[in-house]
Every structure is written in C-alpha cells, then in structure tokens.
Amino acid sequence: MKFSENWLRSHVPTSANRDGLAATLTAIGLEVEEVTALGDGLAGVVVARIVAAAKHPEADRLQVCQVDIGDGQPLQIVCGAPNARAGLVAPLAMVGSSVGGIAIKAAKLRGVESNGMLCSAKELGLDADASGLLELPADAPAGASLADYLGLPDASIEIKLTPNRADCFSIRGIAYDVAAALASEVVPLDIAPVPAQDASAMEVLLEAGERVPRFAGRVVREVDATVPTPAWMAERLRRSGVRPISFLVDVTQYVMLELGQPMHAFDRDSLEGPVVVRPARAGERVKLLDGREAELDAEFLVVADSRGGHAERAVALGGIMGGEDTKVTDATRNVFLEAAHWIPSAIIGRSRRLGLHTDAGHRFERGVDPELPRVAVEYATRLILDIAGGTPGPLTEATLADHLPRTGTIGLRRARVARVLGIGIADAEIERILRALGMQVAAAGDGWQVTPPSRRFDIAIEEDLIEELARIHGYDRIPTTVPGGPARIAAPSETRLAETDIRRQLVARDYLEAVSFAFVEADLLEAWHSAAATVPLANPLSAELAVMRPRLLPGLVDALARNVSRQAGRVRLFELGRTFAEADPALRVPGVPAAAPVETRRIAAVACGDAGAEQWGHAARPVDFHDMKGDLESLAAASGATLQFRPSSEAFGHPGRSADVYRTDGDASEVRLGWIGQLHPRLQKALDLGVDVVAFELDLAPLERRALPRAEALSRFPPVRRDLAFVVGVDVPWAALAASAREAAGPVLRDLVLFDRYQGAGVESGCKSLAMGLILQDNARTLTDQDADALVERVVARLGRDHAARIRG
Structure with a gap:
C-alpha cells in the first residue's frame, strides 16, 4: 500500500515528523518499506x-x-522540451533558485538570453517522467508558489501489509492505527447523503447468494466527462502509485484509496435493463478493460445487463475488472456508479487464473468493510457533482441481510490482559487505545465488552483484542522475561550425523548452500519427467509456483542456471530441504479426508564449469561424474556409510553417466538413497543451460545414520598386498566384482582398490581388464604367503563363478 503523507495527515493530525511517523507505522506492524521525499527545496x-x-x-x-x-512582465526563457507551446502552464525555476542541486542563473543559450528554467517532473524530484515539461492545469494561477499549489513538500510512503490487515488498504484504515499510536483522533468523515434530483435509476438483482450480499449504485446524468482531474486529486493519486487517466475513472480510484472500497463507473447509456449480479456461465466470455477477452466458468461472478435480448450480457468481471463495452469515455454523459461487497472466497484465486492483478481484486481477496458500498457511492457522487456537474438519481441498494457479516461483542478481561502480556496496562489507556481504533467499549465487572468496527473482521476473540493492545501500547514496552522452571537438556545422539556437520562437509568441498522455493512450475516438472504423484496447490501465488516440489534438483538447477546466465563460469551449490509427494491413494479410507502429503528430507548438489578453482599450477578440466562421486563419497564417509553405484534408468539422467546410489554397510540390508550423474542432454537443452551439469539428490535420513563409534586397537602385524588383473565382460560393473571379492576374502580383507582399467590390444573385443589390489591384515598374527595365496585362490574362484572373470594372461 502506497500513499501520500500529506493525505494521511489530513485525516489524522499529528505533530510527529516524517521519520517519527514512519517509525511509528513500522512499530505498530505496518512495516514501512520505502519513503520517497517529494518537493523538498522548491523555493523559487x-x-x-x-x-x-x-x-x-x-x-x-x-x-x-x-x-x-x-x-x-513576461520573462524570456529558452527551452528544449518537446511539449513547450503557447498556452501551456508549467513550473518555472526563477533565477537565484536551485533545482536538483543546480543553481539557476541568467544565461545566454546560442546567443539568446534566458532568465530561468522551465522544469520537468523529474527535474523537480516529483516523478520519473523526463519526457517534457510538467503540465499543470490550465487554471493554475500564474506566479503562485508551485509548492503551495501542489501541496508540497510531501512524501510517498509504501508499507508492507500482512494479509490480516485488509482494513489498512485505505488512508482511513491507516489513520485509525496512527491515531491510536500517537494519541490523536481521526478527523470525522462528513459524507452527507446526496438527495436525488430526478428519478433515473438502475434496478439491481442479486443472484449470487451469499457471495455478493450487497450492491449499491446510482445514476448521475449530464456529467461533463471531459473535465480535467483537479490537481489536488491527481497529485494524491500519483503519490499513491496511481496514474491519473480521466476524471470519472480517477474518482473511483480516489474513493478506493481513501475509504478502501473498490468502485466502478459504467457508461449508463451502454447498459440496458436491470443490472444483474450472477455466477458466470460455463464458456461465457467478457472483454475486459485491458483489452483481453476472458473465458469464464461458474466459479466467476459477473455483472450483467439484458442487452442482446433475453440472454444477459456480462459487462464486468465481478470484484476484479470492468468491461470494455461499458467503460466511461470522454463522450460519456450519463454514469452509473457501483460499489458492492464481494466476499473473499468469491474472489480468491480468480485473478491469478486469468493472469490478472488488480487493486480491486487484491482488496476483495483480503476482505472489505461490508458497510462501505453506500458510503462510497455517496462520496463519489459528491465529488462528481462538485467537479463535473450532473444530476443525481436516487441511490439504489440491493441487500441480502441474512448473508451480511455481523459484528459481535467480545469480552475483554483485565486479568487476562495482564496474564498474556505479562504487564499491567491502565484501564484508561486500554479504553483510549480501543476507542481510538474505532471500537465501541463498555465497562463490565471484570473488564470490558468491546465491539469492533465492521472493517476489523480480523478481530474475533479476546486474544485479538490483547494483540491490538500490545501492538499499540508498544512491544518495546513489554519487558523480556526469561522462562522459569526445570529444563531438560537433551544430548545429541551419536548415532546420527548432524545437519550442521553435513553442511560443513559440503562447504569444505567448495559448495555454497542455496535455498530455493518449495513450489515449482508444473511445466518444469514435465521437463524433468517428475510430474507423477505431485501435490498441486489449491491457491498458488502464481503459475510458476503452483506445485509442491517432488525433488530438490529442479529448483537447485534453476539457481545454477541463473548464476550461469550472469557469467559465473564455475558454480557449485547444495541444498538441504523437504520434498513433497501425494499420499498413496491405495491407503485412503473411504469417507476420511485424504492424507497429508508425504514429506521427505533430502540433500542435493549441482556443479558445472571447471573441476577446480582457476589457478596456474594445473590445466583446467570440466567437472564430471567422478568428481561429483568423490564429493558424495566424502560426505558418506562422515557417517561411515558404504555406497554402491548401479546404472540408473532415471529419464532426466544422461544414459551411461548416471547411477542409482545405495547404502550397504556390510550387512544383508541395503537402502536406495537416490541418484547421481549428469543431466540428460535433452533436459539441459530444454532448460537452456548451455553447460553440462552433474548433480546428486539423496534421501537424507538414511545418509545421516551412523554406527555408534567404538574404539579398536590397531593391528600390530604388517599388511600384505596382492595385485590381480581380471578379464571380464565389458558390461560387468566394478561394484559387482568388488562385492564378490569382499565376500570371498572375509574379514582379513582390510581394503580393496581398483587401480587400472584397460581395453585394447591383448584383451579380446567385448571385454575389459580390471586390476585390483587386495590389502590383507590380521589382528592376531602375521599372515604368511600360504595364507595370502589361499585367499587369492578363493577370490579368483568366486569371481570366475559369479562373473566369468579370468586372470589376465
């Protein structure tokens, strides 16, 4: 929400300076994101x-x-602005003044005297527009101070609102909070009903039930739609982030910003018959103000009339945007103003489905005061009559009273306030705060009976009132108290590797930790072949964040791609996070709500570019599968895990350069941890990566598990090494040979290393030579040559039996 500081001060007088006002807003929960000073230093x-x-x-x-x-006495000014012309009214910086740090002096430009400078909005620090001179209304008084005429200096203040504070999407809503915090009072809003001067009216029919329980409208005839928007109104709109368009449109925007009630102005002559508020029909289309044509279904609401025969024509998308066919233009003479109460559930998500974002939809999604429609129509009518003339008809209001929200009374106990906040607040201060916030307060035996205003539908229970007291009284005035009582200190388990240790290990391997969104785009998952059993969001923030992630890698690779696109040649990232999958439908019990998504803690890493940091001592080479495998094995070593790698069939992995990862710690059980490898070239092309990417993603829980550390004595006896070279089929993996060799050798085998792989002359086609070293050692005695030879014979026999391996000749 962006607004003008002076506009706010016109509703709540206070002596606080600009910095104090901004600090107060942040302190009471209306976080100030930006303050832009406007019009400082415009003397002259x-x-x-x-x-x-x-x-x-x-x-x-x-x-x-x-x-x-x-x-x-006319002044001569040399000007290069393209819109400089006779009759234009614009700001003039007089000789002796200063604009943008430039002192204005009399000068000669190409031999012609110039006695001042005509200014653009950017030069004055009022706007970013530097395309020409700032055009002022034709009736602006020549010679008047520009600061006085435009109500300067001022500031544009932008605040960040939490979803529960929909009432602060208006100047009046913010004013109540400021008044309570600064011990001031909000200036009463005097909006007297406008008496009808003729019988022109539009009948309104409500056919959407509880979704639209109130709709107010009024016809105003013989309006001058060409009248310019007054400077005071246009400036307040600009400083609130709204570009003035035309007077009739600007009036509805102005009322929305001041009161919080979105409105719309129809060209009355383009409407026929009664106005009907109803659900849209399946496949119904409406052309919107932005020019696009929206196809609707029954979840949308529309405002319709009867043009085109008995079939009602949709003329606006309810609560979101008006229609192109009935918009007001400079040719409009008769206007139909409308303001309605659309409940949040009727609007939430509808704009995003159409790729729209409107101020009206944003407000209705969070909730608008149901008592405002009539007030807003009266206020807009008065503004139109005062500025553009016209003849008002009667205000028409259709109401479904049974469906309107009702404000209840809430009991507030002083003892409960003291217990929740830990401090006592004086009764007089409690009553002052609540009344300043617009609440009705009546004393009761142990406290008060409080009735919130209709705009504060976020206040429903006693704790909500206590939160308001804490917010306005000041969180900094509530002392910090250390909890008392016995505390149980839980020591971390030695059988589990801490996440901190995992992070340290990867950081030591030159990775940076990344945090990506837990939501991804559905189309992205299709590219990853990971769209099955996903969990879509019922109300996503955007189409790009519509599905809960089933893997960490899509988001992590996206982060890598962003770095690569910014000329980062070597990128190494990791992430610890949760993934989400749909619960197994087979386990669902009829009549019982679907189970919550299955959450899995995972770890993933990605790398591209050079294997090592740039330096002069070694030639650069690209990172590959074996580099990533080494990083993963170093991580597994921290928990004592033994990993096995087997060819993978994951569709997003490069054939022949990816593997499934298993944990096998010497017992009969094994656990699949995840995947490691290079991304498939088709996926890399679809993601427009431009580089080869290697990655892994594993379940974290099995990787964290480690055996309880036990101290063992080192063997006092020397090890024995035997090297063997086997010829096996080219498709026999090393992991399978190693497993057979370990089983055959038994506990005397302390280590097994692969030190050579060969294909070529001397090895027949379709085969390969693998040379391994067996390191043997016993804790009880020195192994003899006979012991080593016997063990080697067992290994040779086992490999021959299991894998048709033979000793290379």
Missing part, C-alpha cells in the same frame, strides 16, 4: 504560463518562450 519555483513560443534562430530543437508569472 513558481507556476508560469507560456504566452508565446518561437523557434530559436540558431538551434532547431530550442524554442524561445515568453512566460507570464503574474506580474505583467
């Missing part, structure tokens, strides 16, 4: 009217202007 800048403009004799792009500043 006046309103000026160009009475004549002629081409500069020595420069095609310059004009020599005669400017009236109200004293009867």
